[in-house]
Amino acid sequence: MSATLSQSAHFLDTNLPLFADLPHKVADLSPATVAFGRKEMELALHEMPGLLALREEFGDSQPLAGARIMGSLHMTIQTAVLIETLVELGAEVRWVSCNIFSTQDHAAAATVVGPEGTFDRPAGVSVYAWKGESLAEYWWCTLQALTWPNAEKGQNLILDDGGDATLLVHLGAELEEAGKNANPDDATSDEHRVILETLVAVRAEKGDNFWRPLAAQIRGVSEETTTGVHRLVERAAAGTLRFPGINVNDSVTKSKFDNVYGCRHSLVDAVNRATDTLVSGKKALVVGFGDVGKGSVDSLRGQYARVAIAEVDPICALQACMMGLDVVRIEDVVADIDIFCTATGNFNIIKVEHMLQMKHNAIVCNIGHFDNEIEMAVLEDMVKSGDVEKIEIKPQVHEWKFKNTTHGPKGGGHSIIVLAEGRLVNLGCATGHPSLVMSASFTNQVIAQIELHKDAESYGKTVTTLPKHLDEKVARLHLDKFGAKLTVLSDEQAKYIGVTPAGPYKPEHYRY
Ligand code: NAD
Numbered sequence: 001m002s003a004t005l006s007q008s009a010h011f012l013d014t015n016l017p018l019f020a021d022l023p024h025k026v027a028d029l030s031p032a033t034v035a036f037g038r039k040e041m042e043l044a045l046h047e048m049p050g051l052l053a054l055r056e057e058f059g060d061s062q063p064l065a066g067a068r069i070m071g072s073l074h075m076t077i078q079t080a081v082l083i084e085t086l087v088e089l090g091a092e093v094r095w096v097s098c099n100i101f102s103t104q105d106h107a108a109a110a111t112v113v114g115p116e117g118t119f120d121r122p123a124g125v126s127v128y129a130w131k132g133e134s135l136a137e138y139w140w141c142t143l144q145a146l147t148w149p150n151a152e153k154g155q156n157l158i159l160d161d162g163g164d165a166t167l168l169v170h171l172g173a174e175l176e177e178a179g180k181n182a183n184p185d186d187a188t189s190d191e192h193r194v195i196l197e198t199l200v201a202v203r204a205e206k207g208d209n210f211w212r213p214l215a216a217q218i219r220g221v222s223e224e225t226t227t228g229v230h231r232l233v234e235r236a237a238a239g240t241l242r243f244p245g246i247n248v249n250d251s252v253t254k255s256k257f258d259n260v261y262g263c264r265h266s267l268v269d270a271v272n273r274a275t276d277t278l279v280s281g282k283k284a285l286v287v288g289f290g291d292v293g294k295g296s297v298d299s300l301r302g303q304y305a306r307v308a309i310a311e312v313d314p315i316c317a318l319q320a321c322m323m324g325l326d327v328v329r330i331e332d333v334v335a336d337i338d339i340f341c342t343a344t345g346n347f348n349i350i351k352v353e354h355m356l357q358m359k360h361n362a363i364v365c366n367i368g369h370f371d372n373e374i375e376m377a378v379l380e381d382m383v384k385s386g387d388v389e390k391i392e393i394k395p396q397v398h399e400w401k402f403k404n405t406t407h408g409p410k411g412g413g414h415s416i417i418v419l420a421e422g423r424l425v426n427l428g429c430a431t432g433h434p435s436l437v438m439s440a441s442f443t444n445q446v447i448a449q450i451e452l453h454k455d456a457e458s459y460g461k462t463v464t465t466l467p468k469h470l471d472e473k474v475a476r477l478h479l480d481k482f483g484a485k486l487t488v489l490s491d492e493q494a495k496y497i498g499v500t501p502a503g504p505y506k507p508e509h510y511r512y
């Protein structure tokens, strides 16, 4: 790596200066890794017609000229194609992953080098991401991507997935406005402590006016996922949102495709790659039967697992009944389940009290955004207390062996197999959703970024979704890939159902 490290203090256990002035930091920039990433991006682009179409439609007009985008979204091959689409439309971009396990290192490498660069003369985008980051490294990466070479020309847009980048900017600015410093002793989790330590370290190095000027340049954020949207809506309701947010998740062509069909593809992929355990015939419990839960159930049923669900929402529960699924409570079935998967976006779904009752070698995973769906922090504490032994089988696959239960082999302690340390399993143990599914999500993202760059100030401090005609445009862009032929509505028919022949074809309140 040619860049020299600055001399500022090292940050926590990263062995890296807090402000490293590095143009990028990825796992491996070797020619073979770069070439592998580039080839897979080439294959992916062919499966991402929406992004290809936007490059063709807007390549000349450069609608993102002047946009400086900081992205915090899983650094995968599909995201690499998204990034290069943003660049082709005129944007400057800096990027991190939004999860410590989801980076595909060859995607990061190819993105840093870019289409015109070489491994020894990278000419792509500043990426700070590698698979297997520590929590401190994760937040160090986020800080690097937020720190542009010229602070007066920092990011003016954020593209977020889960809201971590938006969170750090808001917390930093709020503390400065209150004339306060963060206090790591206020932390409610290991990750929260790292966030507070990050803020303390920044203040020590940059003083008390680092975050406010940075936040003031940001005109808006487009948010990828359900949990991130929840965080934005909470801030908007509390009056603390500093810039408008576009809720990409609730474009129909995102959540009813990515969240459903993406998880249908990638959950069983992850379970297979991680464990090689037969899924057919096994008893599986999916907790949460929303979009992700529906896709996850189909994924496991596709391998003929016997799937039940747990839900709190009677409508989703009734939908499950109509699909021939048992609707159960976890505590009633926990001893009988072979594969557990949480998909709620909530927390403390699978508790240690459940784990203590699980079958020997039951598989436990989460496909929601954060790791707190499974009580991982309590499990980690039991390692410290000697009640549980954590055994790495391979990266992102661990046996957690309970010392004091008696239903394990020969009456000894039983074990459970936890995937991706409770973090989203399809990106930690596999490669996430396929390109054609992510194409729809990311076409919405690019449209949202163009919209914010054009008109953010008109949105106020609100959270909005893209209009339906753009949702339908995204769908149209993907039909040819399936050889789908749309029927054309006659004027009379359009009038009869109260729409125009060109659409939109549904009222705003329509539920797909
Ligand atoms: P959703 O709101 O459609 O579904 C979540 C469901 O969980 C709801 O039906 C809710 O009633 C249920 N639920 C909440 N608390 C529960 C509890 N204690 N017990 C049982 N059920 C409970 O949300 P979604 O779009 O399905 O997303 C779920 C999570 O997955 C979010 O964190 C989202 O960000 C994430 N996500 C992950 C991926 C991925 O690739 N891994 C993709 C999209 C979204």
Ligand code: 3DD
Binding pocket: 073, 074, 075, 076, 077, 078, 079, 161, 224, 225, 226, 258, 259, 262, 369, 427, 431, 432, 433, 434, 438, 441
């Ligand atoms: N997500 C799943 N697969 C992905 C991939 N291949 N690249 C990037 C992100 C990917 C997560 C998305 O589904 C995100 O939209 C979310 O979590 O909602």
